[in-house]
Amino acid sequence: MLGLKSGSTGLVLLAAAFIATSPIDIASAQTADTILFNGKILTVDKDFSTQQALAITDGKILATGASAAMKKLAGKTAKLIDLGGRTVIPGLTDGHIHGIRAALTFGTEVNWIGVPTLKDALEKVGQAAKAQKPGSWIVVAGGWTEEQFAEKRRPTPAEVAAVAPDNPVYIQHLYDWLLLSPKAMEALNIRDDSDVPPGGKLARDSDNKPTGIIDAGGAALGKIFDKLPKPTMEQQVDGSKKFFREMNSLGITGIVDGGGVSMYPANYQAVFRLWQDRQLTVRVAYHLCAPKPGSELADLQNLTQLSPPGFGDAMLHFNGPGEILIWADWTDGDITPDGKAKLAELLRWAASKRYTIQLHWNPDRTVHDLLDVVEDINKDFPVRDLRWTVLHLYTASEASLKRMKALGLVWGVQDGLYFGGERLQKEVGVEQAKAMPRIATAMKLGLVVGAGTDAHRVSSHNPFVALQWYLDGTTIGGAKTRGDEEAPSRRQALEMYTRNTAFMANDDDKRGTLEAGKLADLAVLSADYMTAPVKEIGKIKSVLTMLGGKVVYAAPPFAEERR
Structure with missing residues (x-):
């Protein structure tokens, strides 16, 4: 140990006292500019603790706790918001959505x-x-x-x-x-x-x-x-504003955008303009798809030359390539030997650059081809910390999930079977469909399972509709296609839409829970997610949504809080 200079004993004692101080004692050295009190605040921390109030300063959570204690942190000009017993959750993040594309035409x-x-x-x-x-x-x-x-x-x-x-x-x-x-x-x-x-x-x-x-x-x-007339740039910007505000009304404060069909580099200009003008009301982590068949790797290498992993800021950043990496094989997961070789080459490059990727893969019967490729790459470039996500894969077997867990892969499970559960029953049989998707099994194995909608071409962008489907496995047509044995708990489903999707966005150190030091992204709900009848969860909306402590959506009785 290094020798201590004169007076260092006092410093050591001071440090020890600081370490022993409670979070609220530390917070009391600061003042809050906003206090939310008299509520049921689901922090979604590791203990899934519930608090009465939280304090916000400079866009971040200062502390959570009892209402009286939080009010003591209020500065002279602080805004105090009485929640009236309402439930507060961390702002939701859709872990796989084509939101940038949907926003371009939302107004038209x-x-x-x-x-x-x-x-x-x-x-x-x-x-x-x-x-x-x-x-x-x-x-x-x-x-x-x-x-x-x-x-x-x-x-x-x-x-x-x-x-x-x-x-x-x-x-x-x-x-x-x-x-x-x-x-x-x-x-x-x-x-x-x-x-x-x-x-x-x-x-x-x-x-x-x-x-x-x-x-x-x-x-x-x-x-x-692609042959349809395109909205003008002003229409695209206006539609994007409206779509993101629509998402705010549903408690969404972040998205992981998958790119997708009909998404080319030029299609990102509207969201970039909102970002540059500081008018974004959701945090965007975006992926770039290969723009055309035949030159996928070369095109992605060219597009990403000036976009290292995480390039951007707290409002918008580049997350990596995805979800269409090799065009010839993306639609249903059947892959030719040539396609497998091209996919391996592209994924090896992505691993060497330490990019996070999202990869569309539908059938379990061929996912071994993908996992073989990733296992081979993992020998040279460990992928465990890269947060690679396999999307969809509703028919994943337990054996496939175990291989994914061993590689540290994330499973992105969207609510596509809310629309397509009946079709799955026809494909695999009613009894087999009851076990799909195996969300509970994946969680028991320790996989990170992220939530999302894959909206808007194939589903609704409403996260509460998705949460309801995760819990009850019932389709939009009223058919219960998945059994309760594979359902997550309410806590687990909410974690899928908060902690886990923030992890997918490489933002879990900044958001996804309501803990001191995290960004004050949150939603006050119209009904209590934890106690409402499952069949009513899809009707829940936000009545107050905050992004970095700023109100981005407000409805009665909080309409006057919009600023």
Whole structure:
């Protein structure tokens, strides 16, 4: 031990006294600018403790505790907010969403998310037709399924033409079906199968004439979507503001954006403008997909030359490549030997650069190909600390989960089966579907399981709908496809949407829990998540959302808190 100079004994005693001081005693040396009190604050710390109040200073949590103790920390000009017994949670982070893409067109699309009947959905198209000029496009880009409609069916071309006869209409269902009105077919010059991208096929009527319906895979639909007129930059910026505020109203304060189909480098300019203008109301960790087939590695190497891991700031940073790394194999996980070699080369490069990646992989029957590649790379470049995430994989077996755990991989489980549970039952059988996805098994094995929606083409962006599905395994159509044995607890599900997704974003040291020193990202809920009937959780919203201690959304009785 180094020798101590004169007077050092006093310093040692002072340090010992500091270490023994309680967090509240330390906090009392500072003053808070905001106090939230008289509430039920779920800190989501390691003990999942509940507190009555919290104190905020300079955008961070100063302390949590009893209401009286927190009020004592208030500065002379501090704002005191009486929660009236309401529940407060850390701001939610969607661990896999195509939010940047959804935001670009949020202000110009017709939204069918949550619409209860096909009649209502068609009325929304008709209202858009009346509000817009003849000849302008009407786009429903996803986020719906016929199972949500009372009629349990999709619209017909005749029904769409009847409500919008003078407009080209584009209506996409997930990534498997598209309806184009006659005006849309004409505008896109689609007359025959040869006019449809590979992977798509025109449906025909009894006279062998195209109906306007196209059955297609994701890549084909993406190419058709790319032909639609793009919103202006101002419309993109305005739509992005509106979409992120919409997410704030649902308690979302962060997203991990996966890029996705139809996302090219130019598509990031709107979110970058909001970031530069300090108008972002969610924290964005974004991934870049390979923009085109055939040159994936070269393109990603070029795009990332000036974007090292974590490049950015607390509001927006680059998280790494994903989710489409090798285009030829992303859709269903079946991989050719050539594709596997290309994937291995790209992942080895990502590991050498220490990037976090997100990787789309659907079937368990082929995930061994991916895990073989990662295990081989792990011999030279340990991946455990890189937070690589395997997305979807709803059919993951326990054996696959054990291999993922051994490699330190994260499992990103979105609520896609809320829309597609019935389809899974048809594919694997009712009994097997009861065990899918094996969330409880994964947690027992010690995997980090992150929550998300994969919105907006294939699902709703509502996190409480996702939380309800994690808990009860019931689809939008009312079918309970997953058994309770594989359900997480309420605590575990909330951790999936807070601690675990902050981990996926490489931000768990900054946010995801309501602990001293963390960013004051939080949501005050309209109902108590921990005690509300499970069937009612999907209806919960935020009535007050704060980002870094600043109010970004407020509804009654907190509407006056918006600043």
